[in-house]
Amino acid sequence: MIWNRPMETMSRDTLAALQLERLQKTVERVYHNVPAYREKMQAAHVTPADIKSLEDLQRLPFTYKQDLRDNYPFGLFASPMKEIVRLHASSGTTGNPTVVGYTRRDINTWSELTARMLASAGADADSVIQIGYGYGLFTGGLGVHYGAEKVGASVVPISGGNTKRQIKLMEDFGTTLLACTPSYALYLAETIAEMGIAREKLKLKAGVFGAEPWTEEMRRELEYRLQILAIDIYGLSEVMGPGVATECPVKNGLHIAEDHFIPEIINAETGEPLPYGEAGELVFTTITKEGFPVIRYRTRDISVLYEEPCHCGRTHVRMGKVSGRTDDMVIIRGVNVFPTQVESVLLSLGLTEPHYVLVIDREGLLDTLEVWVEVSEKMFSDEVRKLEKVERKIQRELESLLGVTAKVKLVEPKTIERSEGKAKRVIDRRKLTK
Known part of the structure; x- marks a missing residue:
């Protein structure tokens, strides 16, 4: 829809x-209202004209x-505090938190964009939407909440x-649409099976999953286990929160709300713009935000932009799933390795649990x-020779894809920590021993 x-x-x-x-x-607004932007633009010898x-x-x-950290807390705001009706912030675990502010109009815009997002997954006034994103200072919960109310759900x-x-609430309330991270949706699916709840007792039809990169293999896993339509969504607090981009049921890239954001793809090393179809770092400029506009914000997310029309009828540029x-x-x-590459191999082989x-x-x-990988209870009871065979097969596939040798270690069920938010995929012991 x-x-x-x-x-x-x-x-x-x-x-x-x-x-x-x-x-x-927007450029006029930040130039005159935000000293930090004005100084940057003057240093680059550019004016709004x-x-x-x-x-x-x-x-x-x-x-x-x-x-954002250097101008903590409100130095990048383009509206006076009396016009700011909402503040959100990151955790600030690596320094000052990043703080964002919204005017009343910004909140209305945000509600419109998350309504578009939920409608793409089939939400309407008959829907019951369960929001498993965190509320509070994190933008996920309240961002989706206002859009859900706007569609009348x-x-x-x-x-x-x-x-x-x-x-329990999913079963008792007749939840039809789930909003949370994909890793938490996987945990929910696993727990539903452990609790012995028959799938027909649930009314789930779709899920909107974001806040962390996830693969097509993970989508298939979620759609199979939960028997739903799994839609990828994208957003980040510095740009708006959820609602920046969303898939439609065609599932051929995420439609960016180009009437509110201008996307670019750049070479992460040189900063040079890249053409459509070429992967690089995603950059966003907001063009309707009042409280906290951002100009050419470097997201650090790796994606690709497509300009070809989509069969759904939307004309906005699409971005590929964040890799x-x-x-x-x-x-x-010397070899670049992403957790999603490992996830892709594990789920495509289907020999282990997706943890x-x-x-x-x-x-x-x-x-x-x-690479530590969980096995099922049944597999864990297999003879050592069978487990070693699975380890070797996964190791060969990973080496073929990554171009680097990775030792594979099969671990007991429930060994790997489950996430109720963003999954932790990397333990870097090099940092711990410095």
């Missing part, structure tokens, strides 16, 4: 004209997460965790990679 057909299906020429108008207003076409966006300097704002209660983050990537003996962790260590001067 298309929530806002006039905006989501407008012609490319009309959309480009709208983007330019909104971009010019220089933005005469969408191509001129590339003349503007990038914004980094460190800029009945909202179950349970937040993350409390897994058995989640499932990883530049800051999640680990380098093993894994990468353990990075250092022996002498050489880095080592060990």
